[in-house]
Amino acid sequence: EAQVTQNPRYLITVTGKKLTVTCSQNMNHEYMSWYRQDPGLGLRQIYYSMNVEVTDKGDVPEGYKVSRKEKRNFPLILESPSPNQTSLYFCASSSTGGIINEQFFGPGTRLTVL
Amino acid sequence: GDSVTQMEGPVTLSEEAFLTINCTYTATGYPSLFWYVQYPGEGLQLLLKATKADDKGSNKGFEATYRKETTSFHLEKGSVQVSDSAVYFCARTISSGSARQLTFGSGTQLTVLP
Numbered sequence: 154e155a156q157v158t159q160n161p162r163y164l165i166t167v168t169g170k171k172l173t174v175t176c177s178q179n180m181n182h183e184y185m186s187w188y189r190q191d192p193g194l195g196l197r198q199i200y201y202s203m204n205v206e207v208t209d210k211g212d213v214p215e216g217y218k219v220s221r222k223e224k225r226n227f228p229l230i231l232e233s234p235s236p237n238q239t240s241l242y243f244c245a246s247s248s249t250g251g252i253i254n255e256q257f258f259g260p261g262t263r264l265t266v267l
Numbered sequence: 268g269d270s271v272t273q274m275e276g277p278v279t280l281s282e283e284a285f286l287t288i289n290c291t292y293t294a295t296g297y298p299s300l301f302w303y304v305q306y307p308g309e310g311l312q313l314l315l316k317a318t319k320a321d322d323k324g325s326n327k328g329f330e331a332t333y334r335k336e337t338t339s340f341h342l343e344k345g346s347v348q349v350s351d352s353a354v355y356f357c358a359r360t361i362s363s364g365s366a367r368q369l370t371f372g373s374g375t376q377l378t379v380l381p
Binding site: 211255261 | 368372
């Protein structure tokens with residue numbers, strides 16, 4: 154089954170404790186992206202990657218890091234989480250061939266930083 | 268800059284009522300336009316899309332027409348069902364940089380009562 158998976162689905166942590174949220178897709182997509190969803194703000198892009206070893210900042214990259222060492226994986230790293238990073242996070246992927254293609258979203262990771 | 272504006276929710280309708288969710292976009296570049304739907308506890312799914320002016324996207328009884336003259340992409344359904352209860356997001360491609368990047372509206376919560 155074609156899908157985007159994220160782990161963990163729920164995470165409660167404390168300020169300053171480094172964490173990683175994993176994202177993996179099995180569709181051989183070149184493009185991957187991370188978003189955060191906050192009430193009243195919709196989805197805002199954190200980082201995206203056009204292909205292996207190619208990453209770029211989205212609208213709200215501060216406090217986050219990403220890496221793209223393999224095509225299927227795109228982990229989101231919070232080196233020193235703060236309470237304002239409490240949010241619902243989504244990973245997404247799409248192919249890059251032809252006209253614009255739909256983005257496939259993971260199920261989300263709900264992060265709480267105390 | 269590139270942005271989309273959606274009507275604020277929440278929207279509550281009775282089953283079989285007519286639905287309209289308004290979406291307007293900034294007239295920069297030649298964006299593709301999308302409606303995504305988020306069911307409770309899930310990630311976003313593409314509902315429909317339109318890639319150029321006057322295109323009509325349709326899926327599952329929902330429709331939206333790309334109106335360049337009014338910079339709008341309103342979502343409509345003639346007869347909603349309880350199962351349509353979800354959050355709906357309007358989105359557009361950004362006019363510079365990667366064609367894979369999307370900017371989303373703030374989302375509209377729809378509740379359909381039996």
